[in-house]
Amino acid sequence: MKILVPVKRVPDPATTIRVLPDGSGIATDNVKWVINPFDEIAIEESLRIKEKQGTGEVVLISVGQQTWQEQLRTGLAMGADRAILVRTEAALDTLAIARVIAKVAANEKPELVIIGKQAIDDDSNQVGQIIAETLGWPQATFASKVEIAGEKCTVVREVDGGLETIAFPLPAVITTDLRLNEPRYASLPGIMKARKKPLNEVAADSLGVDLAPKLKIKTLKAPEKRQSGRKVGSVQELVQLLHTEAKVI
Amino acid sequence: MGDVIVFAEHRGGHFPKTTLIAINAGLEMARKRGGNCLAVVAGDNVDAAAAEAAKYGVSKVIALEDARLGNYLADSTAQALAALTKSLGAETVLATATAMGKDLMPRIAARLDAAMASEIIAINDDGTFVRPMYAGNALATVELEGPVRVVTVRGTAFDAANPVGNSAPVEKVKADLDPAGLKMAFVGFNEIKSDRPQLTEARIIVSGGRGLKSGDNFKTVLEPLVDEIGAAMGASRAAVDAGFVPNDLQVGQTGKVVAPELYVAVGISGAIQHLAGMKDSKTIVAINKDEEAPIFSVADFGLVADLFKAVPEMTEELKKLKH
Ligand SMILES: Cc1cc2nc3c(=O)[nH]c(=O)nc-3n(C[C@H](O)[C@H](O)[C@H](O)COP(=O)(O)OP(=O)(O)OC[C@H]3O[C@@H](n4cnc5c(N)ncnc54)[C@H](O)[C@@H]3O)c2cc1C
Numbered sequence: 001m002k003i004l005v006p007v008k009r010v011p012d013p014a015t016t017i018r019v020l021p022d023g024s025g026i027a028t029d030n031v032k033w034v035i036n037p038f039d040e041i042a043i044e045e046s047l048r049i050k051e052k053q054g055t056g057e058v059v060l061i062s063v064g065q066q067t068w069q070e071q072l073r074t075g076l077a078m079g080a081d082r083a084i085l086v087r088t089e090a091a092l093d094t095l096a097i098a099r100v101i102a103k104v105a106a107n108e109k110p111e112l113v114i115i116g117k118q119a120i121d122d123d124s125n126q127v128g129q130i131i132a133e134t135l136g137w138p139q140a141t142f143a144s145k146v147e148i149a150g151e152k153c154t155v156v157r158e159v160d161g162g163l164e165t166i167a168f169p170l171p172a173v174i175t176t177d178l179r180l181n182e183p184r185y186a187s188l189p190g191i192m193k194a195r196k197k198p199l200n201e202v203a204a205d206s207l208g209v210d211l212a213p214k215l216k217i218k219t220l221k222a223p224e225k226r227q228s229g230r231k232v233g234s235v236q237e238l239v240q241l242l243h244t245e246a247k248v249i
Numbered sequence: 250m251g252d253v254i255v256f257a258e259h260r261g262g263h264f265p266k267t268t269l270i271a272i273n274a275g276l277e278m279a280r281k282r283g284g285n286c287l288a289v290v291a292g293d294n295v296d297a298a299a300a301e302a303a304k305y306g307v308s309k310v311i312a313l314e315d316a317r318l319g320n321y322l323a324d325s326t327a328q329a330l331a332a333l334t335k336s337l338g339a340e341t342v343l344a345t346a347t348a349m350g351k352d353l354m355p356r357i358a359a360r361l362d363a364a365m366a367s368e369i370i371a372i373n374d375d376g377t378f379v380r381p382m383y384a385g386n387a388l389a390t391v392e393l394e395g396p397v398r399v400v401t402v403r404g405t406a407f408d409a410a411n412p413v414g415n416s417a418p419v420e421k422v423k424a425d426l427d428p429a430g431l432k433m434a435f436v437g438f439n440e441i442k443s444d445r446p447q448l449t450e451a452r453i454i455v456s457g458g459r460g461l462k463s464g465d466n467f468k469t470v471l472e473p474l475v476d477e478i479g480a481a482m483g484a485s486r487a488a489v490d491a492g493f494v495p496n497d498l499q500v501g502q503t504g505k506v507v508a509p510e511l512y513v514a515v516g517i518s519g520a521i522q523h524l525a526g527m528k529d530s531k532t533i534v535a536i537n538k539d540e541e542a543p544i545f546s547v548a549d550f551g552l553v554a555d556l557f558k559a560v561p562e563m564t565e566e567l568k569k570l571k572h
């Protein structure tokens with residue numbers, strides 16, 4: 001089966017994020033860029049499905065700039081078969097990004113789109129759901145277990161208060177949660193092979209999708225810093241302070 | 250003009266606090282946009298839930314009914330709600346960013362060709378919103394263009410609505426569903442039963458991290474403290490990943506965002522992703538044996554100690570306080 005996996009380039013989760021003084025964005029001088037961690041989980045899941053079925057193709061897609069090739073190469077080194085970079089210099093909103101990916105999916109005709117539940121930079125948690133609705137496909141968000149039997153798919157989802165199971169026919173969109181799997185690292189031979197794997201570029205404005213953002217970010221500011229408090233010497237002192245000063249117990 | 254539709258998530262007629270938060274945010278939005286706030290209760294038979302929703306100051310409750318909405322599924326509910334929004338000509342569709350809100354609202358946005366802002370924490374008078382990005386390290390002011398807009402609100406940023414003493418009218422509406430678009434099936438819900446408060450409703454939360462070292466220690470060391478102060482239990486991702494506690498206890502950027510009156514972090518280092526989910530708590534206590542742990546930078550009261558000694562001691566001290 002063919003699986004399409006969107007990949008976003010984001011700052012390494014360990015990076016300290018600083019907002020630029022003029023509020024126009026974040027400082028990127030010391031940022032290390034990586035694949036969005038949820039997308040690594042999506043790649044891993046796709047590779048496992050392909051390995052289990054013994055056949056299939058895992059295709060990566062990014063909607064971004066030239067530099068995003070780096071993350072696509074890393075995904076290819078993990079084992080994906082080929083990659084598509086939809087080039088745009090503009091900052092697109094989630095609706096436009098999802099529609100671009102849906103458009104490519106309509107051409108590529110995968111049985112599954114497996115995608116991260118959330119990009120750790122914008123924290124939107126939208127793109128997978130918008131792709132599913134745009135294509136009229138079922139969706140299983142926050143997946144912690146995926147089972148495929150023929151044209152049917154069963155997914156266990158992490159929801160409030162427990163685990164929900166849903167079933168649906170393919171094609172469909174699945175968004176990954178943290179517990180779905182543990183992504184593999186790219187091996188050295190994997191990295192060598194990745195250099196020769198196809199990475200095709202398409203111009204975003206050639207796809208006939210409305211790219212004009214409807215969500216506009218006006219400014220960014222840093223949140224107020226929380227005052228750090230004090231150290232207490234003993235459990236007794238702690239409990240007393242919570243009782244008499246903070247008055248929470 | 251400026252009407253707001255609130256998706257009132259319910260479980261068999263009962264509203265979690267997150268739904269009352271959505272109603273309150275919807276009321277604020279409607280006030281600022283010069284429109285009415287309506288609540289929509291979707292399901293199979295929703296009489297009880299609709300009557301409940303009517304108590305909180307909305308101008309009308311729509312009972313959106315269909316047997317196929319009995320178990321929530323994203324495809325059917327999105328269809329029904331988007332059709333309703335169109336027919337009412339509402340400006341904003343709003344829900345709290347619960348698991349269901351996150352699952353549903355982007356699909357509605359797509360159907361309505363609308364922009365969506367996730368987890369807003371403030372509604373500005375000029376129509377813009379504030380939302381956190383980068384695990385809360387940046388606050389963005391965003392504007393949604395177009396005649397319709399979709400938002401989810403962060404539960405910690407708005408208060409719950411209170412009953413107003415009278416009831417709004419309830420209107421029954423047959424859901425507009427295209428069978429061809431209904432492909433998902435509900436199989437089952439494996440509820441994690443607990444007598445403790447929900448993380449998103451609790452006044453006090455005690456969370457454990459990798460420092461607890463095992464699920465057994467959660468039970469024997471942490472839970473007595475949790476129960477002694479009537480808290481909800483939370484956890485770091487590391488504790489959940491290690492299988493010490495169920496997934497839905499994870500607090501943080503990619504788990505639940507909480508802001509109780511008291512948050513006690515036990516054996517949690519305070520990674521940025523964890524802080525993102527709890528740093529707006531009113532009082533924060535950290536118990537950690539490493540005095541350099543970043544959790545201390547947000548703690549009002551920090552105790553550098555071995556948790557295996559300090560936590561049972563704290564449970565005992567609290568018992569004494571009661572007597
Ligand atoms: C994409 C992504 C998303 C993430 N989302 C989240 C999220 O939503 N929530 C979240 O929590 N994390 C999240 N993380 C993980 C986060 O980066 C940290 O790895 C995690 O929070 C660490 O958990 P911890 O503090 O329990 O473990 P550790 O960092 O290992 O800290 C354990 C602490 O326990 C202390 N300790 C050990 N023994 C004792 C003892 N006997 N007495 C007292 N103290 C002791 C240690 O000093 C240490 O500070 C995410 C990471 C990524 C990459």
Ligand SMILES: Nc1ncnc2c1ncn2[C@@H]1O[C@H](COP(=O)(O)O)[C@@H](O)[C@H]1O
Nearest residue numbers: 006007062063116118119124125126127
């Ligand atoms: N520009 C992009 N290119 C490819 N995938 C993306 C892009 N933006 C977001 N995604 C994917 O959408 C998921 C959810 O992102 P978001 O809705 O922005 O939180 C991420 O995990 C990515 O897989």
